[in-house]
Amino acid sequence: MTEVTALLAAFLEATGREAAIWERREGAVIPSLLGASSSGFAARTEAGASAWDVATWARSQALHAQLVTTGDSVGWLFVEPGHAADADRLLGRLLPVVRRLTRERDGATRELAERYEEINLLYAIGELLGGTTSVEDVADTLLVELATTVGAKRAVFLQTNRPQGLLTPIASMGLRDITYEPVSLDRHEHVAVRAFRSGSACTEDGSAAVFADPVLSGRGAPLLAVAITRPSSGVGITGTFAVPTRRGAEGVALPLGVLVLGGREGGAPFSAGDRKLAVAVSTQIGTAMHNASLVRAAVERQQMAREMQLANELQLKLLPNPRVVQPEARAAARVVPAESVGGDFFLLARLDRDRTGVLIGDVSGHGYQSALIMALALSAAGIHVQAAFDPSIALEAVHRSLRDELESTEMSISMCYAVIDARAGELRFANAGHPHAFVVTADGQWTRLAAVAPPLGWCDDTIEECVMTWKPGSRLVFITDGVVDARDARDNRLTEPAILDTLRTMTHGETPDAILDALFQQLSAHVGRTPLRDDCTVVVVDRP
Incomplete structure (x- = not known):
C-alpha cells in the first residue's frame, strides 16, 4: 500500500531506522509486502517473512520483529534496532494508522465482493438489451435477473399506456395463477404510481406495503418500485412509435414504465444499495426503450418515404x-x-x-x-x-x-x-x-x-x-x-x-x-x- 510505504519512509527520515511490514492474508502461502521504508530493506526482510520462526530469524539478523494484526491478515513488522524513546513512541503511533488503513482496504474488498453479483447483473442486462430492439421481448428475463439479485420472490414489469392513463403489465414473476391488473395512474396510493409520478424509486413495508400493492406485498412483505426513465434528449419523433416529449410538473420526462418487486425472503426491507441497483437497471432499460423507439421511428419514416415515393411514381404513371x-x-x-x-x-x-x-x-x-x-x-x-x-x-x-x-x-x-x-x-x-x-x-x-x-x-x-x-x-x-x-x-x-x-x-x-x-x-x-x-x-x- 502506498500509504504504508510513505509512513515507513517518514519513520526512516525521522529516526534513521529502516522498517518494513509484511502480511500473510488468509489462504495465502506466500507473504506480501504491505510497505517498506526502502526497497533494499524490503529485499533484506523478505526471507524473514517466509521463515518458519520469524522471531528467531529476526534475532539472527539483528532486527526487531513484532507481530501485527492488519485487518483480515496477520503480519510482521521488521525494524532496525535502536533505543531512542521518541522513535519508539513514533513507532507506537504508526501501528494504529497501519491497522486503520488495512481495515479500510479490506472493507472495500469485501464490499466489492458483495457487489459482484450486482455488477454482473448490470453487465448481463446490458448484453441482453444490446441484442434486441424490443424490450418487451426480454422483459421476463430482465425481471427475473433483477428480482433474483435483490432477493425478491415476486415482481412485475409495468409499461406506461399514456392514452389510457394506465400502467400495463408486460411481464411478471412469482404470481402463479394470480392476474396482475393494469394500474390506473389515478391510484395515488399505489407504490407503482408513486414511483411513476416521482420519476425515481420508493420503498414500503409492513401494513403500508399491503395498502400500496396487496398483490406483490402479500402479508406486509417489503416493496420496492422504481420508475423506468429515458434519457432527457428533448428530441421529438413523429410517427406511430413517437418518443413522448410531454413533461410532468417537475420538468422531468414522464417515465416509460415501472418495475415493482416484493415478497423478499425473510421480510428484510430493501436497502439503499438495492434501490441504487434498481435505479441503475431501470436506467439501462429506459435507455434501451428510448433507443428502440428511435429505431422504430426511423424505420417507420423510411418505410413511409418508400411508400410515398412509390405512390408518386404510380400517380405520374396514371x-x-x-x-x-x-x-x-x-x-x-x-x-x-x-x-x-x-x-x-x-x-x-x-x-x-x-x-x-x-x-x-x-x-x-x-x-x-x-x-x-x-x-x-x-x-x-x-x-x-x-x-x-x-x-x-x-x-x-x-x-x-x-x-x-x-x-x-x-x-x-x-x-x-x-x-x-x-x-x-x-x-x-x-x-x-x-x-x-x-x-x-x-x-x-x-x-x-x-x-x-x-x-x-x-x-x-x-x-x-x-x-x-x-x-x-x-x-x-x-x-x-x-x-x-x-x-x-x-x-x-x-x-x-x-x-x-x-x-x-x-x-x-x-x-x-x-x-x-x-x-x-x-x-x-x-x-x-x-x-x-x-x-x-x-x-x-x-x-x-
Whole structure:
C-alpha cells in the first residue's frame, strides 16, 4: 500500500531506522509486502517473512520483529534496532494508522465482493438489451435477473399506456395463477404510481406495503418500485412509435414504465444499495426503450418515404403521355406535387383527326387524400370524355361518378375541359370553377376561359358549354393555382399577370415544350428554395 510505504519512509527520515511490514492474508502461502521504508530493506526482510520462526530469524539478523494484526491478515513488522524513546513512541503511533488503513482496504474488498453479483447483473442486462430492439421481448428475463439479485420472490414489469392513463403489465414473476391488473395512474396510493409520478424509486413495508400493492406485498412483505426513465434528449419523433416529449410538473420526462418487486425472503426491507441497483437497471432499460423507439421511428419514416415515393411514381404513371394527341396536335404537360403525391391532374385525348380534348383538374388541398380523389377523378374523366361529345355533358358525368366521394370527404375539384375542333375552327369548353385557363393567340393576346359553374362537389348546378373561335397558331394554356400562388422567401406571390407577361413574349412559334420550360423556370426563379405550398401543374397544347 502506498500509504504504508510513505509512513515507513517518514519513520526512516525521522529516526534513521529502516522498517518494513509484511502480511500473510488468509489462504495465502506466500507473504506480501504491505510497505517498506526502502526497497533494499524490503529485499533484506523478505526471507524473514517466509521463515518458519520469524522471531528467531529476526534475532539472527539483528532486527526487531513484532507481530501485527492488519485487518483480515496477520503480519510482521521488521525494524532496525535502536533505543531512542521518541522513535519508539513514533513507532507506537504508526501501528494504529497501519491497522486503520488495512481495515479500510479490506472493507472495500469485501464490499466489492458483495457487489459482484450486482455488477454482473448490470453487465448481463446490458448484453441482453444490446441484442434486441424490443424490450418487451426480454422483459421476463430482465425481471427475473433483477428480482433474483435483490432477493425478491415476486415482481412485475409495468409499461406506461399514456392514452389510457394506465400502467400495463408486460411481464411478471412469482404470481402463479394470480392476474396482475393494469394500474390506473389515478391510484395515488399505489407504490407503482408513486414511483411513476416521482420519476425515481420508493420503498414500503409492513401494513403500508399491503395498502400500496396487496398483490406483490402479500402479508406486509417489503416493496420496492422504481420508475423506468429515458434519457432527457428533448428530441421529438413523429410517427406511430413517437418518443413522448410531454413533461410532468417537475420538468422531468414522464417515465416509460415501472418495475415493482416484493415478497423478499425473510421480510428484510430493501436497502439503499438495492434501490441504487434498481435505479441503475431501470436506467439501462429506459435507455434501451428510448433507443428502440428511435429505431422504430426511423424505420417507420423510411418505410413511409418508400411508400410515398412509390405512390408518386404510380400517380405520374396514371397521367397520359403528351404524345397521345400527335400527329394532329402538340402538347406538353408537367405536374409537380407539393408533397410526394398531390391532387393536380390533366387528361389529353385524341378524339378523332379533327378534335383534341384537353382537361385539367385540381382537387382541393394536397397530399395523400387529394391524391386518392385525383385518381378517381382521372379514371372517371378518361371514360366520360370519350363517351360524350359535349364538354359540359362530360363534366356532369364526372361529377355524378364522384358525388359520394366528394360529399364524404368534403372536398371539391376545379375542372376545365376543352375540345379543339380544327375543322370547325372553334373551341368548345366547360369550366367548373377553374380560374386559370387561357387561349393565347399567335400575336400574344390572351382570352380567359371563364368558369360557368362552381367546382365539382360544391353543388349540383348545370354546367353550361361555351364556344369560341379557334385561330391557327393559337395555344391552349391551363395552369393550376399552385403556380399562380407560389411564394418566395418574402411571401410574395408569383401572380397570374407575371405568368401572362411571359406567355405574351413567346410569339415566335415556340413549341409547347419550350413554353412549358419557360413557365417552370419562371416558377423556380421566383420561389428559390422556398417549399411549394400547393401542387403546380401546367398544360400547353396547340394544333399547328
